[in-house]
Amino acid sequence: MATQSPSLSSLEADVLVIGGGSTGVGVARDAALRGFSTILVERSDLADGTTGRFHGLLHSGGRYAVKDPSAARECIAENRILRLTAADCVEDTGGLFVSTPWDDPEYGDQFLQGCKATGVPAEEIPVAEALRREPRVNPDIRRAFLVPDAALDPWKLVWGCARSAEEHGARILPYCRVLYLEMDGDRVVGADVRNERSGEEFRIHATVVINAAGAWAGQIADLARCTVNVRAGMGLMIAMNHRLVHMCVNRCKRPADGDILLPLRTACVIGTTDVFVPDPDQTEIRQEDIDLLLDEGEKLVPGFRQARALHAWAGVRPLFEDTAKVAETRDVTRSHALLDHSSREGVAGFLTITGGKTTTFRLMAEAAVDAACRQLGGPRPCRTADVPLSGSENHALYQISHRLAEREPVPQAEEIICECELITRSRLEDTIKQRDTTSLDDIRRLLRLAMGPCQGGFCIYRAAGILHQGGHVDQAGANQTLLDFLEERWKGVHPILHGDQLRQARLDDWIFQGILDVEHVPV
Amino acid sequence: MSYDTVVVGAGLAGLTAALRLSERGQHVLIVARGVGATHLAPATVDVLGYLGDTQVASPAASLPGLSNGHPYGHVPVDQLTTALAWFCAHTAALGYAGGPGENLLLPTALGVPKPSALAPRSMAGGDLRAGGRFVFVGFKGFKDFHPTLIAANLARARLPLSIEARALELEPPPTRRGDLSGRVMAGRFDNEQLTDWLVHALEHRVEPDERIGVPAVLGLRSDAPWQELEKRLQRKVFEVATLPPSVPGIRLFQALSAALRSGGVRMVFGVTVVGARINAGRIEAVEVANATGTHAYPVTSVVLASGGFASGGLELDSFGTTRETVFDLPLSGLPEGHRVRFAPRYFDEQPLATAGVATDDLLRPVDGSSRPVYENLHAAGAILAGATPWKEKSGTGISVATGYAAAEGILVPAAAPVSEAVR
Numbered sequence: 001m002a003t004q005s006p007s008l009s010s011l012e013a014d015v016l017v018i019g020g021g022s023t024g025v026g027v028a029r030d031a032a033l034r035g036f037s038t039i040l041v042e043r044s045d046l047a048d049g050t051t052g053r054f055h056g057l058l059h060s061g062g063r064y065a066v067k068d069p070s071a072a073r074e075c076i077a078e079n080r081i082l083r084l085t086a087a088d089c090v091e092d093t094g095g096l097f098v099s100t101p102w103d104d105p106e107y108g109d110q111f112l113q114g115c116k117a118t119g120v121p122a123e124e125i126p127v128a129e130a131l132r133r134e135p136r137v138n139p140d141i142r143r144a145f146l147v148p149d150a151a152l153d154p155w156k157l158v159w160g161c162a163r164s165a166e167e168h169g170a171r172i173l174p175y176c177r178v179l180y181l182e183m184d185g186d187r188v189v190g191a192d193v194r195n196e197r198s199g200e201e202f203r204i205h206a207t208v209v210i211n212a213a214g215a216w217a218g219q220i221a222d223l224a225r226c227t228v229n230v231r232a233g234m235g236l237m238i239a240m241n242h243r244l245v246h247m248c249v250n251r252c253k254r255p256a257d258g259d260i261l262l263p264l265r266t267a268c269v270i271g272t273t274d275v276f277v278p279d280p281d282q283t284e285i286r287q288e289d290i291d292l293l294l295d296e297g298e299k300l301v302p303g304f305r306q307a308r309a310l311h312a313w314a315g316v317r318p319l320f321e322d323t324a325k326v327a328e329t330r331d332v333t334r335s336h337a338l339l340d341h342s343s344r345e346g347v348a349g350f351l352t353i354t355g356g357k358t359t360t361f362r363l364m365a366e367a368a369v370d371a372a373c374r375q376l377g378g379p380r381p382c383r384t385a386d387v388p389l390s391g392s393e394n395h396a397l398y399q400i401s402h403r404l405a406e407r408e409p410v411p412q413a414e415e416i417i418c419e420c421e422l423i424t425r426s427r428l429e430d431t432i433k434q435r436d437t438t439s440l441d442d443i444r445r446l447l448r449l450a451m452g453p454c455q456g457g458f459c460i461y462r463a464a465g466i467l468h469q470g471g472h473v474d475q476a477g478a479n480q481t482l483l484d485f486l487e488e489r490w491k492g493v494h495p496i497l498h499g500d501q502l503r504q505a506r507l508d509d510w511i512f513q514g515i516l517d518v519e520h521v522p523v
Numbered sequence: 524m525s526y527d528t529v530v531v532g533a534g535l536a537g538l539t540a541a542l543r544l545s546e547r548g549q550h551v552l553i554v555a556r557g558v559g560a561t562h563l564a565p566a567t568v569d570v571l572g573y574l575g576d577t578q579v580a581s582p583a584a585s586l587p588g589l590s591n592g593h594p595y596g597h598v599p600v601d602q603l604t605t606a607l608a609w610f611c612a613h614t615a616a617l618g619y620a621g622g623p624g625e626n627l628l629l630p631t632a633l634g635v636p637k638p639s640a641l642a643p644r645s646m647a648g649g650d651l652r653a654g655g656r657f658v659f660v661g662f663k664g665f666k667d668f669h670p671t672l673i674a675a676n677l678a679r680a681r682l683p684l685s686i687e688a689r690a691l692e693l694e695p696p697p698t699r700r701g702d703l704s705g706r707v708m709a710g711r712f713d714n715e716q717l718t719d720w721l722v723h724a725l726e727h728r729v730e731p732d733e734r735i736g737v738p739a740v741l742g743l744r745s746d747a748p749w750q751e752l753e754k755r756l757q758r759k760v761f762e763v764a765t766l767p768p769s770v771p772g773i774r775l776f777q778a779l780s781a782a783l784r785s786g787g788v789r790m791v792f793g794v795t796v797v798g799a800r801i802n803a804g805r806i807e808a809v810e811v812a813n814a815t816g817t818h819a820y821p822v823t824s825v826v827l828a829s830g831g832f833a834s835g836g837l838e839l840d841s842f843g844t845t846r847e848t849v850f851d852l853p854l855s856g857l858p859e860g861h862r863v864r865f866a867p868r869y870f871d872e873q874p875l876a877t878a879g880v881a882t883d884d885l886l887r888p889v890d891g892s893s894r895p896v897y898e899n900l901h902a903a904g905a906i907l908a909g910a911t912p913w914k915e916k917s918g919t920g921i922s923v924a925t926g927y928a929a930a931e932g933i934l935v936p937a938a939a940p941v942s943e944a945v946r
Contacts, residue, residue, distance in 0.1 A: 287862060294841055305841040414701045415666045425666065458766055461633070465669025469692075475675035479633075490869035497865055498841045502875075506833035507563070507767075514913035515565060515764055517635040519870055522679040 009202050011171070013039040014376055015369075016191060016206035018178055018220050020044075021051040022154065022358045024212035025161040025172070026365030026384070031210075032168035033387060034369060034380040039204055040162070040170065041193050043177040045442050047158040049280075050214050051358055052445060053315030055237050055271035056264040057248055058082060058152040059359040060095055062122060062145075063255055065114030066107075071335040072118035074360050079148060081362060081385050088391040089157040091398045093263055095149025096130060096245075097122075097252040098141040100299050107253050108143045115147070122147050136244050136301045149248035151264050153398065154358060155445050160389040167390070181209065181223040181350075188224050188341075188350040208372045211352040215280040215318040221352055226341045228352050232280040233317040235272035236289045238496055241308040241453045243268045243400075244301050251300070258296030265400065266421065266452060267310060270297045274317070283314040285495040308500045310453060311492040320355035336364045340371055349375060417466070418459035420452020428463060429470065438473045440464065440485040453501075456489055457508035461516060479521045486512065525821035526552040528933060529809045530828060531796050531849055532836070534559025535919055536904025537828035538779040539606075539926030542613060544826075545786035547934055552820060553783070553790045554811050558776060560834060560905070560918075565639075565739070565764030566771035567646060568607065568923055570623055571595075572638035572916025582640050582920070583623040592855070592877075592909040595917075597884050598924045606927035607641060614778050617746065617771075618644030628652050630659075630736060632668055632765055634676025634688075638916055643771055645749040648761035649736055651677070654684025658729055659736040659763070663694040665703055667765040668738035693724045708740035709770040712748040722755045734759040739771050746774065796849050799825075805898045824899045824933045827852075827888070828926065831879060831905035839863060845878060850900070853890045855881035855908040879908035885932030886925060901929040 015031040017024050020042025028040040042048075061075035083090055099105045108124070115122035123146045130144030131137060162172045175196040182190040182203065190205040211220045211228070221228040243263040251259035257273045273289045290312060297304035320337040336356030341347040353368040366382045373379045388395065399405075403422040407413075415425040431446050432438070440463055443449050449463060450456030460482060468478040497505055512518045526549075530541045533555035545551045570582035571589075579585045583604065586595050595603070604623050611619040619641045621627050626638035627650045636651045651657075657677065659670035670690035677688040695717060700707065711717045721737075729735055735752075739762035742748040752760045762771060783790065797817060798810040808819040829836030829849050837854075839845045843862040847854055856878040858864075863874050880888040880902050887895040888902050903925040905918065912918035 287864065309841075415664060416702050417666060461766060462666045462669070465672050468672040468675065469669055475672060475679065478672055479676070486869050491867065494865035494867060494869075498839045498843075502832050502839050503835060506831065509913045510560075510563065510833060510918075511766060514916070514918060515631060515766070516633040517631045517637045517916070518633060519914075520635050520637075521633055522676060522681075 010205065011039060011202065012205045013037045014207050015039070015372055016041070016204050016209045017212055018191070018209065019049075019212035019214060019216070020046040020158070020162075020172070020174055021049050021212070021214050022047070022158055022161070022361035023214060023353060023356065023364050025158050025165065026361045027210050027212050027353065027368050028170050028172065029161045029165040029168070030365040030369040030382060030384050031372065032165045032170040033383045034373070036376060038165065038170040039206070040165070040172045041176040041178060041191070041204070042174045043196065045174050045445060046162055046172070047155050047445060049216070050315045050317065051154045051158055053237070053313050054154060054358050055260060055262060055269050056151050056154060057260060057262050057359075058090055058150040059357070060147040060149045061118055061120040062095060062097060062111070062115060062147040062149065063250060065118050065120050065122075066110050067254060068335070069114065069118045072114065072120055074335055074363055076118065076120045078360050078363055079150065082152070083150070083397065084392075084395050085384065085386070085388045086157055086160060086392055087395045087397045088389065089153045089160060089398065091151040091263070091400060093149065093151050093247050095147040095248040095250060096134060096137075097145040097147060097250045098130065098137060098300070099143040099252045100138050101140050101142070102299055103251055103253040105142045108145065111145065111252055120147060134245050134247060134249065137249060138300060138302055143252065145252060149250070149262070151248065151262055152358065153265065159446065160391065164389050178220060178223065183224065186346050187348040207349060208375050209350050210368050210372060211350070212354070212368070214354055215316040217318060217352050217354040221341070224341065224347050224350050226345045226347055226350065226352075228339060228354065229321045230354050231319045231321060232277045233319045234275045234277045234283050234314050235317060236285060236293060236312065236314050237269050237271040238290070238293050238309050239264070239267045239269050239311045241267060241310050241501070244304070244307060249300055258293045261297060261300050265448065277316065280316040283316060285312055285314055287495075290495055306499065308453070309496040309498070310455065310501060311451075312496045313492050318354045318356075335360055336367070338364075338367045338371055417462050418447075418449050418452065420454055421448045423447050423449055423459070425466070428466060432467065432470065432472055438467055438477060438481060440481045441488050444485075450485070450489065454504060455493055455508065456485065457504065457511050460485055461511070476523055479523045482518065483521070483523065486518070526550050527822070528552075528824040528826060529554060529820055529822045530826040531555070531809070532559060532828035532830060532834070532904070533557075533790065533792065534828060534830055534834065534904055535561055535922035536926035537826065538776070538783065539610070539923050540826045540828060540903050540930045541788050542779060542783055542786065543609070543927055543930035544933060545783065545788045547930070551788045553788060554794050554796060554809070555790070555792050556795055556835070557792060559830065561769070561772045561776040563767040563769055564772055564919060565646070565769055566617070566643050566775040567629065567639035567764070568610065568619070568641035568919045569638070569916040570603070570607075570640035570920030570924070572626065573914065579638055580626060581624055582626060590909070592881060594907040594910050594921050594925050596909070597882060597886055598928045602928060602931070603924050606924050609927060610923050611641065613782055614775065616778050617774060620644055620647040628682065630673060630677055630763055632673065632738075632763055634673035634680070636677070636680050636682060640920060643746065643775070645741060645746040645762045646739065646764070646771060648734060648759040649763060651680075651682050651686060652684070654682065654686050656730065656733045657686060657688040657736055658733045659688065659690050660725070661690065661692045662708065662738065663692055664701065665708055665738060665740070667705055668763070673736070673763070691728060693721070696720055704768060705738065705740045705765045705770050706743065706768050706773070708738070709743040712740065712742040713744050718748045718751050721752060725756060729756070729758060731758070734761065736761055736763050738765045739763055739769065740765070741770075743770060743773060799850060801897070806900055822899075824901065825897075826929050826933070827880075827900060827902040827906055828904045829906055832875070834905065836906045837878060839875065845875065847880060847906070850896075852880050852888045852896055854878055876911045877909050879906050881908045885935065886929040887932065901932050903929040
């Protein structure tokens, strides 16, 4: 898919979606599948906000079975749908809830009851069986339960939805920031947008504007003088260099910090924390949160602190708080919020969908487009629960061994640019062309380039060279994206740097500074 | 069996110290977990390339500008000069050129002119200081070298005289393997007559006054393919260091190992030093573990050349504690307070960059009150505190200079009393 650079001074659509996370692309795809002309704008790259920074757990609902039954019901329903429609984004790892010595084993009974009441399949298995399946898990666990949790690849999901939306006529415009919402009296009729890469500004006219900006939804609503109270709940995650567990392992207790450890592609991720931050763009990683996650990891998997931590990052949950005392709250559930600003503030043509979680993004999109239909001439049926994404037509779930399987018949047929993630030269070159991007950080999100143990020590020089050789960037552009990438990578590396990863980082210092002398490159 | 000196570590510092000691008649054992950074770093000897942000033209003249506590503070300039001349003499097969008086400016694989004091003859022809015309040649299918970017960056580099640079990409004869490391490419030059192919591919595509830069893969066994190329093409040909593994570095390791073997030095790989027998402030024996058990080697002296964080000589744990991994020596250059917090911007000054062991002028690790920890323990190379070698471009220079100086410190008859040895 080409990242289209609109050169028109104005565009028109039935639906304009603001926000390129899972909710936004879900809305765009849903609207396009219902036959509406649709445009999506995102201020940076797709999935660069909360979606690309979540832990990657496709919830079974088990985590919410006791505390939030309605969320649990939504999760299990969506879990079943995504296993079919987005199969290629889902690895069926299974989920394991365990009672460690720090957890009350009787909570397990409440857990089973909650799962039963909400329809989440859960089964208690003997501790010995659990340890056979997960040999690294703390041998002192007292109870263990199986649930259908799974690992979800957020980038694949978002790009899959975006591609599908485009196939149905939508235009997806990353790096396009909304500057103003156009008002005609009390009606929102479109937006003024700036292409952040070219600097060009243009106008999009739309019958309905859907604000799917997640934790940034309040900032967009302000532009129409509407109020959306979304607080940003920062969650910290740490990726470890390999799969310490093969299932999504949860502590069997009321949800708290650092109680999920799940495999995600070649790594595993521990999460998370929950700290309110005043600005969703300001997420500082604190040492005490790192220590908390490492200590909690040690409870789940003894030796966790000696294992190799690759990367830490923070995402912001959009936590909706309704302070507007109006009647229109029936669509506000505990898991997500759909706000029709015509009944709240008398502003027509403008909806906000926020809150929620990636697992239920499709349901949120359905609710938002259902509401949009009311302003677009009547109901049209939602199709996203039935139509699979391309690559998922045969409902084959993703296997961790896929990339290796592609290589195995001809193990040395082609250059491997990123050994950690088995990315071949042709795959990299195709992605550069299809996405029309020259940012190594964009390529990282698309291909997992540089996400492995060496954190780009080898592949980033190669990728910069290939960008230049292919004529995609000039010399200054290649140098700049290389330097930008080193800074961007360091943000996630420096908070957790210790042990073998510091050793790796020092090798990377030697490569970039000692061998290549990157700090003296002309820019 | 007992040895005069046990050297811990087989990187450039350890190999240098061992060779100097054996040449002076000592019976030497090298123990190492594996090969050292010779296999990663370019084989140039980088003495000092930058002082802060300023490029250094003459390392010898700039060394006095280094801060107190820098490893070169224990190596007088005349000793450094001697060490470099000694190094060149003992690596004659590689034909090192240069000296401490003037830095060469050699192109990196990104097209940045990088200062080095010495370079093997197969790389020295890339010296950019004299200006001129250059062509950089890439091999299709070799991912660790990108000539278009090198040429484009060099054309914009700040250099004393102007240069012209262009790129060429050639397709080597097909091979069964599609993913080639530098090491495998070098093997093809050794075994598949790739030199013939390269001569034919280049002879009509290069101008008479152009110098030819190729990735540093011209043969693993020796630089014979480079010699043949220069001779047959009648042009200056030079190797440019690639990403690791470093083929010229492997050649350097082989040259030094051959000299060590002929000097009777024993090298044992795949082992770890797990302890030491101490008596009256001296290491009496070094305990070495291999797969079958632990063996104690009685010694007169020990050289610790275990490297820094990159080689495992230093370690930082998840609680923020840094330790020296072989003898648990006191460390210098640790940040104030208990917890290490790295700076949020990559190129900013980072904590632990200069961490390591501080020494006296005989390169003996010292404690907080500047007394040698053990009378007969000397340290060399990246384990030493006080340098940021990847920024200064001083790593291999420090290894050669301090490896040589540590050996000299051992060879000083009846080491001076502690109080006089400490500055």
